[in-house]
Amino acid sequence: RHQADQAVEARGPGVKAAFDASGAPTKAAQGFATKQGIPVEALEVVGEYVVARTNRVGRAAGAVLAEIVPDLLKDVTFGKFMRWGAGNYRFGRPLRRFVALLDTDVVPFTVEGIASGRETVGHRFLFENQTVRIESPETYAAQLRAAFVEPDPAVRRETILRHARARAASVGGTAVLSDALVDENVYLTEWVTGVLGMFDAAYLSLPRPVLETAMKKHQRFFPVEGPQASLLPYFVAIRSGGDAFLETVRGGYEGVLASRFNDAKFFFDHDRQTTLAEKTDRTQRIVFQEKLGTLAAKTQRLVSILGATGLLDWTGDPAAAHRAAHLAKTDLATEIVMELPALQGIMGREFARMDGESATVADALLEQYLPRTAGDALPRSPVGTALSLSDRVDTLVGYLRFVGAEPKGSSDPFGLKRAAGVIVDLLARDRALPGLNRLLHAATEAYQAQGLTPAPKQGDLLVLLEARLRALLEERGARYDLVDALLASPWDQVASVVARAELLATEVYTANGLATVQAATRVRNILRSVKEPLPTALPPGDSLTTAEEKILLSFLETITPEVENALREGDYADAFAALAALSEPINRFFEGVLVMAEDPAVRQSRLGLLAAADRLYLPLADFSKLILE
Structure with missing residues (x-):
């Protein structure tokens, strides 16, 4: 194996810099030639530059690989x-x-x-x-x-699935095969053998999530379900070895799992001696973050955020939302969750159900942690949504404004990018949810009410939130220039931005839409260059001297209430349609008058007309950002 020879052309300095008045090569030409490994006489003139043409001799592939493979190994990335x-x-x-x-x-x-x-x-x-x-x-x-090593992960996967299904079927069950657990076993084994094990059916009295977590999280075992989708007292383990001494291996697996279940039962039984509500005092002894206080302090802030932002009323069940917030972090103080942290939220729901809390409250205790991973579902219930949103806002504001932490590149140890992503994703679902500024302000006030002061150097909250909103819009098919236009307009109400993106993605390319965009762009471009303060109200009619000014004023007075009302109602289609009436008057205005007149009063009147038009366009988008092809 050998590389082919390669003709290389390198451009050097300009001709004027490469040769003096007599045509002799300068130091610049000589230095360039030396760098290229050729005599200065071999330089050629192509247009206004000198070039060096060389032949790069191909090397043996093995020699090239020997140099690059060590660097490739350094580029391999891992979670840890x-x-x-x-x-x-x-x-x-x-x-x-x-x-x-x-x-x-x-x-x-x-x-x-x-x-x-x-x-x-x-x-x-x-x-x-x-x-x-x-x-x-x-x-x-x-x-x-x-040598009993299967190198192909696809073959190992197929073997794991086949063995797990067969072993479970032998006892009338079905293996619970999550993709993540299958993947984990694929990369933990070299030679696959499935082993069926069993455990004491008495353990089935424990909540299913406890049993599954002990099997899957700690032992990488596959649970087995019966015909009614309830767990059977069996599991399938994947052994990296053959079928020799299977009884001994099975006994080892069963013994380890029995110990896990014994511990879980002990902690669970001990936790059941008191209700969740009776455990809330324990959260005063568990630190959420050194500078941000305890879980009890976080709970107080969640209640405060729900009330200050209107989220309590938005849920339609303020009492349930308040109760869920009060109990939100209590399961973190239970012994079973301390032993099995993956059960946070899950055991909150289980214990709440056992305590007789309403289904709304119980479900919200789990949903507050959703989504747990990328691709996971968002909360479904209003109370769960409100609690999840408040929790993420509290965490984001706390770390960035009061700790001063901020994600650096791909490093995000506190999950702040994920928190920002969840906030944006939740807000995108309903225009009735509070705006970002209201949420961030409420969380900031909740911290300050507890005596905390902002960090001297704070992280930039809006940068994180804007990055996720940009990604969300692009995921939904918005062009990059439309995203730029939307983010240059108000984006406090995330669901509003999403709705505007869906509308404008098609409407700006209609005949009326193109005319609106062009008119708005003309307005925006001239206002962007103005250095003096812009008027905040329409000029009086008697200050106008030309027909074009008066016609534009008349149209603005007519459509402004219509556009503002449509924007207030979230009817962006009506607002955009109404703006079409401005296109012709604006074009005539630009053709008939000099906006930047020498007379300050005249100039201010004309700028006032354009500023009023801009105030109608901008709530939809900064149309000057669009690239019309």
């Missing part, structure tokens, strides 16, 4: 990096060996003292960790399989 050994090399897992072959030849390189080669090892037990000498890429998979 670690340092292995005494050096500073960061990688996700320990580095043991590198198999690097091009055809049948080793690609030679060394990383952290480990030289590449063709040797790896087979399965630790089934092949007794013996060395496998890989002959070529073509034999790689077969040689590893002969």
Whole structure:
């Protein structure tokens, strides 16, 4: 394998800089030629520049790979990096060996003292960790399989699914196969064998989420359901090995799971001795964040935000929303959640149901944490939505304004980008929800009421929120220039921005729409260049001297109430349609008068007309940002 030779043309300095008046090469030309590895006489003039034409001789592919593979390894990213050994090399897992072959030849390189080669090892037990000498890429998979290592993750996945389904079916059940858990097992195993295990049916008295979390989160076992979708006292484990000594292996799995269930039952039974409401005092002893206080303080802020923003009334059930906020963080003080943190919210709902709380309250205790991951569902209920929104706003404002934390690049240890994303996604669903400014102000006041003062250096809340809103609009198909136009207009009401995006995506390209955009752009462009203060009201009719001014004033007086009312009602289609009447008067105005007249009074009257028109256009979008093709 060998690279082809490559003709390379490099542009150098301009001709005037490359040669003096007598035509002799200057130092600039000589330096350029030296850099390109050719004599200065070999430089050629192409147009106004000198160029160097060289032939780059191709290199052996193995030599090129030997140089770039170590750098490629450094570019591999992981959720968590670690340092292995005494050096500073960061990688996700320990580095043991590198198999690097091009055809049948080793690609030679060394990383952290480990030289590449063709040797790896087979399965630790089934092949007794013996060395496998890989002959070529073509034999790689077969040689590893002969050593009881399946190299293809797709094959391992198919085998896991087949074994899990078969083992569960053998007891009349169905394996609960979540994609995430299947993926985890795929990359934890080399040679797949499914093992059916069982546990004491008495444990089925525990809430299903407790059992599933112990099986899935801690042991990577697949639960087994019966015909009625209730759990059976069985599980399927995936062993990275063969079928020898399966009874011993099964006994080990069952023993470990029994210990997990015993602990869970102990904590659960102890938690059930008191209700959630009786545990609220415990949140005073659990710190939410060192500078932001305890979970009890956070609970107080949630209640305050719900009330100050109108979210309590928006839910349609203020009493349930207030109760849910009061209990929101209490399950974090339970022993079962302290032992199994993945159950936060889930156990809040379970305990609330057992305590006789309403379904609205119980469901909200879970929904406050939704979405948990990317792609997860948003809260469905109004109370859950209000609680989730208040919780994210409290967290975002607290960390950015009162701690001074801010995400840096891809690093976001406090989940602030995700919190901003959830806020925008929730607000996009209903125009009746409070605006961003009202939410941020309420959260800020809630912190200050608890005696906290803003950090000297604060993170930029609006940058995070705008970034998510931009992404949301683009995900829904809005062009980049339309997104720019929308974000240059008021975007406090997220659902309003989404509605305007859906309307304008098509309407601006109709005949009337194009005329409106062009007129609005002419207005915006001239106002953008004005340095003096703009009038905030329409000029009186007797201050106008030309027919074009008077006609434009008449149209503005006629349509302003109509447009403002449509905007107030959220009827953006009517507002945009009404603005079409302004296009012709504005065009005639620009053709018939000089806006920047020398007389200050005349100039201010004319600017007042344009400013009034701009105040009607801008609540929809800054149309000057649109690129009309």
